Amino acid sequence: MRVHVADHPLITHKLTVLRDAQTPSPIFRALVEEIMTLLAYEGTRGVRVEPVDIITPVAPTTGVRIADPKPLIVPILRAGLGMLDGMVKLLPSAEVGFLGMARNEETLEPTTYAERLPDDLSDRQCFVLDPMLATGGSLIAAIEFLLARGATDVTAICILAAPEGLEAVEKAMFGREVTVVLGAVDEKLNEHGYIVPGLGDAGDRLYGTV
Numbered sequence: 001m002r003v004h005v006a007d008h009p010l011i012t013h014k015l016t017v018l019r020d021a022q023t024p025s026p027i028f029r030a031l032v033e034e035i036m037t038l039l040a041y042e043g044t045r046g047v048r049v050e051p052v053d054i055i056t057p058v059a060p061t062t063g064v065r066i067a068d069p070k071p072l073i074v075p076i077l078r079a080g081l082g083m084l085d086g087m088v089k090l091l092p093s094a095e096v097g098f099l100g101m102a103r104n105e106e107t108l109e110p111t112t113y114a115e116r117l118p119d120d121l122s123d124r125q126c127f128v129l130d131p132m133l134a135t136g137g138s139l140i141a142a143i144e145f146l147l148a149r150g151a152t153d154v155t156a157i158c159i160l161a162a163p164e165g166l167e168a169v170e171k172a173m174f175g176r177e178v179t180v181v182l183g184a185v186d187e188k189l190n191e192h193g194y195i196v197p198g199l200g201d202a203g204d205r206l207y208g209t210v
Ligand code: PRP
Pocket: 076, 077, 078, 079, 080, 101, 102, 103, 104, 108, 110, 130, 131, 132, 133, 134, 135, 136, 137, 138, 139, 165, 193, 202, 203, 204
């Protein structure tokens, strides 16, 4: 498994506003989308392309286009939905599948409550979006789900990670074709499974408490 942590002042600046408990939902949502677009640049470095011949106003040349089958973007509901527009902006030809997962706040175990994905993901390049990698349980379950459907190439894009969760994902994905792109790795997890300093509950800050 490969891990890439963005080290960019613009991301750190936007993350600082995102972390601030005083930042209201509309600004929080806009920032999640903006940070996603910046992370998408790094996360799509390995996107598959194929050659295409074109003619410029001056001369024929060969460029590239996104290869078939088109990549599949999989936001993890709820909070991953906040990242979708930022990703689609850079990869408009991608298809979108959905996985709904919720972490039991007592046991911290994830459960899958919804799924709308192609049955066969053989040869599909998949991009999983979830802002928070805390214990890693949700991300491991999501990636295992895609690999079990035949995906061979999975990139997960998360805004924040806890070192404990990142280690768990690395252990679970050892030897697999998986890349994790992160905005930042924080200090630790607290006793409630929250990332410290983190930003709180991403789903609640995006969409309100349910
Ligand atoms: C959050 C977050 C991740 C998960 C991370 O979702 O968006 O999916 O927790 O925690 P983990 O690494 O310990 O599994 P949550 O379950 O709160 O659902 P929500 O997006 O609907 O708020």
